[in-house]
């Protein structure tokens with residue numbers, strides 16, 4: 001029997017990129033799938049593709065910034081599959097811009113989707129996770145930007161810090177219930193992220209501005225090139241199932257930023273040394 005037979009996996013942002021790659025991975029492991037995306041037709045098309053391969057899959061439109069839309073999806077998923085065993089809160093949008101140029105609306109959009117969208121997703125699906133038996137997992141998509149914070153990314157990096165901090169606390173709170181929390185830190189991936197982000201931004205918050213100069217400045221500041229940083233999403237999550245089985249807290253997918261992490265840790269430790277010396 002495959003590892004995920006009779007187990008249900010819910011994935012947000014599953015119409016495209018990383019979420020769609022997760023859907024393929026869990027489908028190959030035998031899971032039932034609920035695929036959610038603000039782009040309803042893409043979520044449904046992915047579910048139909050998997051159904052044609054004999055996988056029990058449903059796809060539906062959900063805006064993670066809208067609690068009502070999540071609640072309606074959870075009711076349908078509960079009815080169809082009963083419990084949920086893996087929840088992948090994967091949606092995140094991008095708005096580049098210099099820190100002093102990002103507007104209140106830019107911040108509102110990024111935080112409402114990347115932070116509150118994750119919180120709403122977890123809160124909405126927790127009852128279905130609690131209804132499941134055995135090991136259950138919450139996978140939160142953070143970003144390598146948590147470690148490798150390039151310029152022009154203030155709103156995005158702040159949002160991924162929030163998701164990461166939230167995940168750290170959630171892991172401790174849910175451990176006694178047998179629900180594991182893993183934080184996923186993907187590096188750059190060849191996905192539709194910039195395009196789908198622009199498409200998903202609510203009209204009421206104005207258009208998402210995209211300036212190539214911001215992308216170039218960001219990549220240069222973090223020593224990022226397409227060659228050293230970008231892989232297809234399915235390559236990024238090649239170790240995901242093993243990471244969940246082992247209940248590891250973190251999954252680093254790829255990228256060249258280990259030395260930056262070590263340098264930052266050394267700087268923090270030097271601050272401790274100064275504290276001890278004074």
Ligand SMILES: NC(=O)c1ccc[n+]([C@@H]2O[C@H](COP(=O)([O-])OP(=O)(O)OC[C@H]3O[C@@H](n4cnc5c(N)ncnc54)[C@H](O)[C@@H]3O)[C@@H](O)[C@H]2O)c1
Nearest residue numbers: 013016017018038063064091092188189191192193196200
């Ligand atoms: N692409 C990268 O280089 C990269 C790097 C690190 C982390 N990430 C993170 O990976 C995750 C997935 O991004 P991706 O690269 O697969 O992008 P993607 O655009 O391919 O997929 C994201 C999906 O989220 C959907 N979405 C956007 N807003 C939504 C909302 N409010 N409610 C529901 N769905 C919504 C989009 O329609 C899209 O299908 C994000 O959290 C992103 O921040 C991406």
